[in-house]
Amino acid sequence: MPQVESYDGSKDPLDHLESFKTLMHLQGVPNAIMCRAFPTTLKGPARIWFSRLTSNSIGTFKELSAQFASHFIGGHKYKKSTACLMNIKQQEDETLRSYIARFNKKALSIDEADDKILIAAFTNGPRKGKFLFSLYKNDSKTMSDVLYWATKYMNTEDALLAREEKPKKRERQEDTR
Structure with missing residues (x-):
């Protein structure tokens, strides 16, 4: 089974999210488990960011995705004209x-x-x-x-x-x- 490369905060967060979601959907994993599995794909500064989130502050994977993307958006690669x-x-x-x-x-x-x-x-x-x-x-x-x-x-x-x-x-x- 393919694996998602660990994310350290230096690359495109949207690419990481899409890779993670694709793998999870391929396996039929529900959103609640996606929330619990997501931190296993993080390392370094990204893992530290996740560990500093307030307990029970996120209710859905969609919310987690939004917070993750907005925090690491600096690494997003924008398409060119x-x-x-x-x-x-x-x-x-x-x-x-x-x-x-x-x-x-x-x-x-x-x-x-x-x-x-x-x-x-x-x-x-x-x-x-x-x-x-x-x-x-x-x-x-x-x-x-x-x-x-x-x-x-x-x-x-x-x-x-x-x-x-x-x-x-x-x-x-x-x-x-």
């Missing part, structure tokens, strides 16, 4: 693979970004060249299609680079003989 994606540009010495990984990581922090916005932001970032040309030429309608196209392009690029390197290695070996 899609506007921040428009600033992601492929650096001069950055590979396409690295740019895509960086873009995807940032895109995961965006709340409810639709495909049109993601595609527009993504196509705004690559350096001018063959990939960007092929991206516009392909005119993908979904971000999945864009990433599929990019993966095909990167794999082709890798294969061509590997093919170019083999003759160079042979030439070096022949020169040393």
Whole structure:
């Protein structure tokens, strides 16, 4: 059975609450027992906070959740706007693979970004060249299609680079003989 990672007050309290509630609901645990089980997921400053709550001051898990969230809200990670994606540009010495990984990581922090916005932001970032040309030429309608196209392009690029390197290695070996 999966377990909830201990919470020490330094991370997102809402994420911890959701993980805990999901696990409890999966097991069919009633709210009264959730109140008693919740402190077992706390450590350090979070456990101290819980131990300082006045006895019988909380009647439901919903109340406990609200107090917990409001106390540790400083650790909450807020979702970013899609506007921040428009600033992601492929650096001069950055590979396409690295740019895509960086873009995807940032895109995961965006709340409810639709495909049109993601595609527009993504196509705004690559350096001018063959990939960007092929991206516009392909005119993908979904971000999945864009990433599929990019993966095909990167794999082709890798294969061509590997093919170019083999003759160079042979030439070096022949020169040393």
